[in-house]
Amino acid sequence: MECVRSGVLDLRCSAHFSGKKGGSTTSCGRSSSTYLVFSTKYHHNSQLAARRSSCLVHRSSVPKQQQNFSVRSSSADVCTTFDENVKGVSSHAAEEKIGVLLLNLGGPERLDDVQPFLFNLFADPDIIRLPRLFRFLQRPLAKLISTFRAPKSKEGYASIGGGSPLRKITDEQANALKLALKKKNLHADIYVGMRYWYPFTEEAIDQIKKDMIMKLVVLPLYPQYSISTSGSSIRVLQNIVREDSYFAGLPISIIESWYQRDGYVKSMADLIEKELSVFYNPEEVMIFFSAHGVPLTYVKDAGDPYRDQMEDCIALIMGELRSRGILNRHTLAYQSRVGPVQWLKPYTDEVLVELGQKGVKSLLVVPVSFVSEHIETLEEIDMEYKELALESGIENWGRVPALGCTSSFISDLADAVIEALPSASVMVTRKANDDDSDMDLIHYLSKMFFGSVLAFVLLLSPRLISAFRNTLL
Numbered sequence: 403m404e405c406v407r408s409g410v411l412d413l414r415c416s417a418h419f420s421g422k423k424g425g426s427t428t429s430c431g432r433s434s435s436t437y438l439v440f441s442t443k444y445h446h447n448s449q450l451a452a453r454r455s456s457c458l459v460h461r462s463s464v465p466k467q468q469q470n471f472s473v474r475s476s477s478a479d480v481c482t483t484f485d486e487n488v489k490g491v492s493s494h495a496a497e498e499k500i501g502v503l504l505l506n507l508g509g510p511e512r513l514d515d516v517q518p519f520l521f522n523l524f525a526d527p528d529i530i531r532l533p534r535l536f537r538f539l540q541r542p543l544a545k546l547i548s549t550f551r552a553p554k555s556k557e558g559y560a561s562i563g564g565g566s567p568l569r570k571i572t573d574e575q576a577n578a579l580k581l582a583l584k585k586k587n588l589h590a591d592i593y594v595g596m597r598y599w600y601p602f603t604e605e606a607i608d609q610i611k612k613d614m615i616m617k618l619v620v621l622p623l624y625p626q627y628s629i630s631t632s633g634s635s636i637r638v639l640q641n642i643v644r645e646d647s648y649f650a651g652l653p654i655s656i657i658e659s660w661y662q663r664d665g666y667v668k669s670m671a672d673l674i675e676k677e678l679s680v681f682y683n684p685e686e687v688m689i690f691f692s693a694h695g696v697p698l699t700y701v702k703d704a705g706d707p708y709r710d711q712m713e714d715c716i717a718l719i720m721g722e723l724r725s726r727g728i729l730n731r732h733t734l735a736y737q738s739r740v741g742p743v744q745w746l747k748p749y750t751d752e753v754l755v756e757l758g759q760k761g762v763k764s765l766l767v768v769p770v771s772f773v774s775e776h777i778e779t780l781e782e783i784d785m786e787y788k789e790l791a792l793e794s795g796i797e798n799w800g801r802v803p804a805l806g807c808t809s810s811f812i813s814d815l816a817d818a819v820i821e822a823l824p825s826a827s828v829m830v831t832r833k834a835n836d837d838d839s840d841m842d843l844i845h846y847l848s849k850m851f852f853g854s855v856l857a858f859v860l861l862l863s864p865r866l867i868s869a870f871r872n873t874l875l
């Protein structure tokens with residue numbers, strides 16, 4: 403049983419939308435009578451399916467036309483130049499009112515936004531995963547953690563100009579995508595929905611409804627799927643679909659991950675090749691992929707495919723570089739861990755020190771989990787990690803920019819949208835009666851036990867609170 407056909411999420415399948423350990427009671431099928439059940443265990447079939455094929459379904463049957471375009475968007479920073487094989491779309495698609503919803507994380511625009519932004523982030527049950535019984539602690543805990551975390555985060559945002567660039571960049575990407583689609587003969591309205599700050603996904607959803615969009619493609623701006631990112635945003639969407647009769651009847655196609663697309667892989671390889679050429683001895687440079695981490699339990703217990711997809715992604719990019727005769731060594735590590743739990747290893751900061759000790763002299767860092775510049779590229783990599791690396795003996799440091807509005811990348815996203823359209827279908831959802839129903843007693847009790855310990859640690863013990871605070875700061 404495969405729920406994802408070549409990378410496009412089949413909305414009638416249950417298992418992608420996390421919630422439940424095991425995923426065995428979920429339903430999956432092609433018929434509209436099957437239901438979407440929320441479960442935490444990620445369905446690995448989807449990942450295998452995505453790996454097997456280069457990506458999305460339903461390639462347009464319209465012959466490719468060789469065309470040259472040069473367009474400038476209304477925003478001065480967005481410049482999109484197309485020189486490629488342009489794929490056309492069938493005329494009936496052009497007559498429908500098509501919407502594309504770009505999902506992203508969002509970021510505080512001013513320092514005063516930092517604490518409420520962090521509150522929204524930590525109040526997300528896909529970010530702090532409490533046992534069901536302790537969900538009532540989610541918001542008090544979010545308040546506590548966001549308050550402790552805010553001073554450190556504020557420092558970071560202050561050092562990159564006082565706020566996150568995410569909204570501006572995402573808007574630019576939306577403009578560029580609209581133009582790219584237009585050039586491929588698809589007229590679509592593009593909406594931006596952020597998970598933790600303005601414009602919130604709910605606002606985008608309202609606008610989509612007002613505009614009476616007839617078909618919607620949902621494109622999370624994360625190349626790899628994680629429960630904590632695309633998964634969380636998709637969950638918001640599902641909740642809306644369940645409550646709202648307009649969305650319940652709207653054909654939707656979700657592109658859940660797209661790291662395996664040729665256009666993305668080649669665009670990343672282009673950026674790496676270009677930055678390597680800046681080094682005095684490019685062949686001696688170690689390519690250092692730094693991905694945003696997630697807590698280890700996401701992968702080990704909840705079935706998050708994030709690590710597998712990340713490794714797959716790196717292999718594809720390195721394969722592309724090798725095919726161009728670029729044979730540099732490379733490594734992958736995970737950055738930006740928060741709090742006292744174990745995250746995916748190895749950790750970026752530790753690997754930087756080790757490489758310095760081993761005598762590596764030249765490093766090219768490649769941020770790989772996100773397609774915009776943000777606090778973790780501009781502050782964590784460019785400032786903190788650079789300083790650490792130089793102190794550890796690295797002499798030559800370079801960093802690949804995020805893809806942003808790179809024309810080949812935006813053009814590929816446009817192709818992804820066009821390819822996803824034919825599989826848009828009505829989301830049929832039902833609320834799982836008890837999404838912990840297949841959890842065995844021991845697991846349930848252990849969750850309760852650890853949940854209680856966590857609650858006591860975080861809410862009752864001042865000494866441990868201060869230890870926790872030190873870990874966050």
Ligand SMILES: C=CC1=C(C)c2cc3[nH]c(cc4nc(cc5[nH]c(cc1n2)c(C)c5CCC(=O)O)C(CCC(=O)O)=C4C)c(C)c3C=C
Pocket residue numbers: 507508509510520523528529530551554555566567568624628630631694695696697740771772775776777778
């Ligand atoms: C693929 C990308 C990301 C994953 C996976 C992810 C998981 C994740 N993040 C936190 C905690 C924080 N993330 C923060 C900022 C932030 N996170 C991502 C991306 C991923 N997060 C981005 C792009 C950003 C930056 C947004 C911006 O404003 O530029 C922050 C706030 C910043 C800070 O204080 O460091 C926190 C906190 C967790 C806990 C998590 C997985 C569970």
Ligand SMILES: [Fe+2]
Pocket residue numbers: 694738
């Ligand atoms: Fe994050």
